[in-house]
Amino acid sequence: MPFPTSGPQTLLESARPFLRGQLENVDVKLPSLIAVLKSVGAGECWHKHGSFLDHLVDIYRILKLWGAPDEVCLCGLFHSAYSNSYVNLAIFDPSAGRDTVRDHVGEAAERLIHLFCVVPRQQLIHDELLFRYSDESELVQHLKDSERSLSNARNGSLEIGDEIEEWRKKLQSILPANGIVLKHIKTGEDVHMSRKVVATFLLMTIADFSDQLFSFQDVLFDNSDGMLKFSGNDWATALWPGDGKPGLWMNSISRMGAIYTLIVREEQLYSIEQPQSQSANNRDDELELVIPPILENCTKILSAKDQIEARDLYWGGVCDASKRGLNGCEELLKRSLEKNPFVGEPHVVLGQIYLSQGRFEEAEKEAEEGLRLLLEWGSPWDKRMSWEGWISWCRVLVMKAKEKSWPETSWGILNLGLVR
Template sequence: MKLPLQALDPDLFARAQALLDDEWLAHDADLAPVLPTVLARGVGQDWHKAGTFRHHLIGVARSLALWQQPRAVRLLGLLHSVYGNAFVDLVKFDMATERGRLQALVGQGEEELVYLFCTASRREFTQKVLAGQIEPDGSLPLHTNQGEPITLAPDVVAAFLVVSMADTIEQWFSWQDDIYSRFPDTDTSRQQKVHWMASLWPGPMRPSGRMLHQINRLGLALQHPKLKGRLPMPPVFEACTAPFSASDDAAAASLYWSVIQQDQPLADLDVATGVLEQAVRLNPWVGEPQMVLAQLYLSAGRREDAARAAESALQAFCSWGNAWDKRVQWDAWIAWTRILLQGATTDGPGAWPERLDKLNNVALRAGA
């Protein structure tokens, strides 16, 4: 059965390449003026899920930049939790005394969007979106974290959806699958002492077996007639039009992880290759399974197949701006995928090595 591999979009790749530079934020005319104020609040020292709060804020902003979101939405990504929220106790700006300062820095409308994102019940927001309860006019009634009724306007609903997609893909991995199991309908009665194994951070760092499906549902909500066209559509799930089932999400993650954990026969490549091919059929939307498959193809001498899988993996990585498998960062996944693509398409210098120890020497050639 043919694999659902994608061709690499040169424009998308060029946008992603620009974000591989550690200094990309400093060159962003909209975000750079805000960055020193954010960094001065110690965000690089705060723990946050798979990294630090700095990593998280910048990672969310990176996806939004890659998705070509407008200034207000990208600022929301960079600042989305600075007042704290129901999911995190970090407070970097005191909403009782510092709203004016943030308004002066980013603009009143932009700050109000950040304030609303921090104070609205995002659990209820997610529940209602997943239940298909966005109003016919695109608005969404819900409550604040303090229980006060509010109604989000359609442009705010669209912004919250896009930022929630970026927020989730940046941070979620297996540790949260356990401690926040079945979010947004998490069982809050579970005790940490009883579930101590689930509590051990960071755990095995498996990719989430649930949340890509939920991100897909948030993206599909952007197709609402009164929301569609309000913001650039994220370039994932065929521009947020293709459904992705919960069962496919779970099965693909499990198949992928079985290869990573070497739970397949090790003497020959055939079983691991078949398992990864099935993972890609079930979940063609993330790059990591395709990237590992490309390396298996290279090891088997299947260079054309390896090139197609590596190119498709690169397309997926460039579509998200963050890694699905959090064991290494997004830029490292892209770097190794480019090595694989080079190895599959190059003879002589840069070709894929036959000796195991020579993998330590591989390097990206100019123009690759």
């Protein structure tokens, strides 16, 4: 189901337990689950943008804010706990620890966790899905056609010709209704995955990438074209953490999001066409698929070219204020948002510029839009600061814009902080 459109205040209410550390208000078991992860050393493991524990909690938060079901959120919280095809992070023994994990999160979540850790995820997400839709114009057309197909089916007028059905033919050839079979990464045994589980892992990969990727990985894999093909191998020159620029990952996950939307729509059509009593076995019909709010409910694709230009314009605007002046930075940030309207940080920086110029209504508008987008993502695009830090700064800007005031001294800026 699509994520409902909400304003910043509604989104903030959902995020507030995470911002205040009141995790028991999210799930009464969550603090104890995090304590378990701490006890087995998750906080001591390095992971891309921080510790493994930080990453696990971040993924849980993102999925929860997107409205994912509990078993999917819990899978996110333990998602690489047995290690997987990407990382060496077996904080639980995959041969002896499954009962332990199952006791903590339940059978449904542990099954997803185990599957996530034993399937070749690079092959699944990229070879079997993403690279099968290398033509972005085709993917855009399939999004349009699938929306029409679903509308017709819901209205009971399933008069669909070959042209509009082409999207279904391709998707069904890649992901049949009864799922796919991949090889276990260690044993080589067949592992069956239903279409809904594949979609769930695609959703989790979107959350996973959005939380951890920044310019360090672009250098590591020579992602200069922004397509995130993992084809480079610059292991010697990728010095962590690098310059901290936003990474070039949004084109890739926007295509993932579009494919995810196609799978969700195909599943919805399947449920209309096939009575529940006739449903095939092992389809995980009880697993709910939700569409996150990012990228206009995963219906927009950001081109690699626009992604690169937007990032570079933002970087020039946010880092070179002393050289360019505020008017020059404003121009760069506005151009950045024309190229990539899907991230919040350029709006936030614009909000501060407008506050310093006494343009309070414009500042409020930009800060609230930045706040909305950051809350929808559940993670920052510019990872030099934490998500919580960006959210709190946005709220300061919104508050000061409403008050129509802004400090005119350096000490005044340092004095900011309290948010009402």
